[in-house]
Amino acid sequence: MSGKREQWNSRLGFILATVGSAVGLGNVWRFPTVVVQSGGGAFVLLFLLIVIIVGVPLIIAELSLGRASRKNVVTTFSVLAPRTKWWLIGVFSLITVFIILSFYSVIAGWAVIYFLGSVLGIFTGLDSIGLTAINQQLISSPTVPVFGQGLFILLTVVIVLVGVTGGIERISKIVMPSIVMILLVLLIRTLTLDGAIEGVIWFFRPNLALINFNTALDALGQVFFSFSLGMGAILTYGSYLSDEEDIPKSALIIGVSDVGIAILMGLIVIPAMFVFNIEPGIGPAVVFVTLPAIFNTLPASIFWSSLFFVMLAFAALTSAVSLLEVTAAYIVDQIGWSRKKAAITMGLAVFAFGLPATLSQGVLAHFTILNFSILDFMDFITSSIFLPVGGLLIVIFLGWVWGTQKAVSEIKKGSPRFALAKIWSFLIRYIMPVVILYIFISGIIG
Secondary structure: OOOOOOOOOOHHHHHHHHHHHHHHHHHHHHHHHHHHHOOEHHHHHHHHHHHHHHHHHHHHHHHHHHHHHOOOOOHHHHHHOOOOOOOHHHHHHHHHHHHHHHHHHHHHHHHHHHHHHHHHOOOOOOOHHHHHHHHHHHHHOOOHHHHHHHHHHHHHHHHHHHOHHHHHHHHHHHHHHHHHHHHHHHHHHHHOOOOHHHHHHHHHOEOHHHOOHHHHHHHHHHHHHHOOOOOOHHHHHHOOOOOOOOHHHHHHHHHHHHHHHHHHHHHHHHHHHHHHOOOHHHHHHHHHHHHHHHHOOOOOHHHHHHHHHHHHHHHHHHHHHHHHHHHHHHHHHHHOOOHHHHHHHHHHHHHHHHHHHHHOOOOOOOOEEOOEEHHHHHHHHHHHHHHHHHHHHHHHHHHHHHHHHHHHHHHOOOOOOOOOHHHHHHHHHHHHHHHHHHHHHHHHHO
8 A cells, every 4th residue: 555654643642552552451350360360479470570571672572573664563574574484473463363352352341331330330339249249140141241342342443443643542642541540549449448458468479389380371471461462563553653762761661551550450459359358269250349349438439430440441442452453454554445444344353253252151151162261262372372472473583583683773763872782682582582482381281
């Protein structure tokens, strides 16, 4: 296609949009859930280590690849390594994104339903037992979660239709600051509840006996999932960057913001679970039971519950938009479709593919894959397999095919004083491939 590629209107807009892509449900829903299931402080410790060694360096890598090519996730590799088969990394990323968005929209649909339920006051006055029961009723219904999923995908498509600056950037500037403000209010309330300190201690105290390769694989998968790495989302956002953008500084801000919101969410949900004696084994529903329990201790609980879940839905929206943008950008660039046709077609495909996951908590509850529900299987195969493999391939490509020297030259366009260039190059070429591959293989066979 001809024409100049769209760019972000402002650095703040880019940062907030990319943080929005990274934060989403990966932090607000998945992080506290995985922490509870993976040993508390032991998991948090590994998560932070992997963020430093893998997460932030890989954000820099993906942004530099995207800006160097100014193309979609498939064409990037064709442009930077012509007449090779490395473009298959982009195809792998497209498949990964499609699966993630299909099950991600299911959880996001729950947030939509909980917003509507909060407005109607159906959670008001219920204790943790009542909240657990009503959660099961809602997500196992044959129609309610399908409605939530469909409405969420419709909103995602509409924003992608508007474009990068008019849709993605604009909504991110509103949503991300609002989420932080609401979470801070919830944090203050949670920490003032009797017994909350016990949960805080459990959250931060690493039990070294619980650290194993399965825990490490969970932490690695969480870093990739919550940072939107290995799926082409950050790379695609990088393709809209100007040469003046300071990529290392932006990557650090994105990483710190992502980790900060994850820790903030953990400090809200996990202490509250101790206070209200909520069963850790309820899995992904943990946020949808724990938070309403907190809201019921606040004055104007309907207001706070409604406000949080609409913000949760919008947080999920910023991530879903970045994922749909990966596929839409490819179709617009390569096939020549209009943005409208690409977004609507992919939205319908995602909805159809995600329906089994939506129904896996109800009419398809007895259907399992390797002892996983359909929803949990899609989560596992993407976060624990596809994303680490995608990230590994990107690291190998940048370090050994395109070359870290070219990457550093690209980075220095906006960051002439990239003081950590040698350390970053060493991490990309030698440390990250070994760390990702070792954790991945050990976790899978373990």
